[in-house]
Amino acid sequence: MPEFNCDLHYHGPYAGGVSKNMSIPLIAEQAQLKGLDVVVTADSTHKDWLQHCKENLVETENGVYKHEKFNTIFLVGTEVQDQTRVHHLIYLEDLTRAQELREKLLPFGNLDHVMAGRPQLQLNPEKLAEIVEKVGGIVGPTHSFTPYFGVYAHYDSVEKAYGQFGRSISFIELGLSADSYFADLIPENHQYNFFTFSDSHSPWPHRIGREFTKIKMKKPDFNELKKALERKGENKITLNAGLNPREGKYHATACNLCYHHFSLQEMRALNWKCPHCNGTIKRGVRDRIMELAKGDKTEKHPDFRPPYQHLLPLAEIIQLTVGGKDPTLDGVQRIWKEFVNEFGNEIRTILDTPVAELETVHKEVAHSIDSFRKGWVAYYPGGGGKYGAPFIAHSVEELNRLNAEIEKGILPGAIKQKTPQKKLGDFG
Ligand SMILES: [Zn+2]
Ligand SMILES: [Zn+2]
Ligand SMILES: [Zn+2]
Incomplete structure (x- = not known):
């Protein structure tokens, strides 16, 4: 049974803070270069975006859409x-179901405001789940642990959040600041499938597909996706891939203006x-999860949980490798294109192609990809809305040195923090 790389969460230009470049043809093209097989129509309750989808996509099978020039498959989904x-x-x-959902949601909020791609609705999760069920859809929380808009920021339990529909929730999306290790520290999550998607606001391949989920299904369509979530027959999720949670904007507890890091105890003492x-x-997500896990840091997963692959975008690997010598974006893009032209797409380049072959395109970048695959990447954690920063090491010794600096609160090669932050080692 085939497997498909899926990124089923990003936004079109009506969602606010989104690149004006976001359009179906460009997404279809860039997703293919990234190595994604399946993406999503996104923001499907917005009148103008829905119209844009209808004009630019052809339905090749029931509920399966394509742009005429590209192989990328679009399934129907949205965020509210x-x-x-x-x-x-x-x-x-x-x-057609998206149109039906739109009509049912109209009484609960403005769906067509120029920024309403991800509309703000006056209903609770239970009511939303009831409406989604009526149109035959599936629903689950997205970026579940983030401090502003994640389900765990407002509820202690996913099941309780959705009230009488809690038992029918089959997935949670982890978001950029968590991975399977962190999410499975909360025992309730052992019943859920994990989605890892990009939530991208731009079409370029260092954003779209920066997190993706590999799904085994006969063919990519809504019913096969549902079967994968029910883990029926051979259908299932076979890989979650995404950023190291330390790169996420809300991983550590931190100030939302100056990004200084604090421990949970310090945060409480400072009110x-x-x-x-x-x-x-x-x-931060890390501290919120530790609270819900009641401090138990032991790694444990249900049997069906697939591996989690930490990713770095290829453009970022290139930038980290040649940035000092060739700082122009053009230089990075040129090398990126050479790799993708040679090996077909980005995911195949960074995960599957032998290093000896990568060396024929760019020796130093090939070595960085090799280090990345070995896990020789140190991370200065993100927090307070600022992304974390990765540093690629080229030996175990260098990795240990970088980690030691970060543990002391030092951003390798740059500024020093005024006061020591909580040691990363404390979190395992
Ligand atoms: Zn969101
Ligand atoms: Zn989103
Ligand atoms: Zn501050």
């Missing part, structure tokens, strides 16, 4: 915000006010 500020992903059989700049301290 409820009245408790929790964000949800919804998947539907086809665009969430940053003593350096008076900003607000945002509780």
Whole structure:
């Protein structure tokens, strides 16, 4: 049975803070270069975006859409915000169902505001789940652990959040600041499939597909996707891939203005006010998960949980390798294109192609990809809304040195923090 690389969460230009370049043809093209097989129509409750989808996509089978020039498959899905500020992903059989969902959601909010691609609805998760069920769709929480819009920011339990529909929730999306290790520290999550998707706001391959889920199914369509979530027959998720959670914007507890890191105890003692700049301290995903896990850091997963592959975008690997010598974006893009032209797409380049073959395109970058595959990457953790920073090492000794610096709160090769932060080692 074939497996498909899927990124079923990103946004079109009506969702706010999104690149104006986001359009179906460009997404179809860039997804193919990334190595994604299946993406999503996204923001499907917005009138103008829905129209854009209908004009640019052809239905090749029931609920399966393609742009005429590209192989990328589009399934139908969208994201909404409820009245408790929790964000949800919804998947539907086809665009007719999206139109039906749109009509049912119209009484609960403005769906067509120029920024309403991800609409804010006046209903609770239970009511939303009831409506989605009526149109035959599936729903689950997205970026479930993030401090503003994740289900775990507002509820202690996914099942309880959805009330009488809690038992029918089959997936949670992890978001960029968590991985399977962190998510499975919360025992409730052992019943859920994990989705890892990009939530990208731009079509370029260092963003789209920066997280993806590999799904085994007969063919990519809504019913096969549903079967994979029910783990029926051979259908199942076979890989979650995404950023190291330390790269996520909300991984560590930190100030939302000056990004200074704090421990949970410090945050409470300071009453969430940053003593350096008076900003607000945002509780990080790592600390929120530790709270819900009641401090138990032991790695444990249900039998069906697939491996989690930490990713670095190829453009970032190139930048980290040649950045000092060739800082122009053009230089990075040129090398990126050479790799992708040679090996077909980015995912195949960074995960599957033998290093000896990669060397024929660019020796130093090939060595960086080799280091990345060996896990020789140190991370200065993100927090407070600022992404973390990766550093590629070229030996175990260099990796240990980088990790030691980061543990002391030093950003390798750059600024020193004024006060020591909590040691990363404390979190395992
Ligand atoms: Zn969201
Ligand atoms: Zn989103
Ligand atoms: Zn601050």
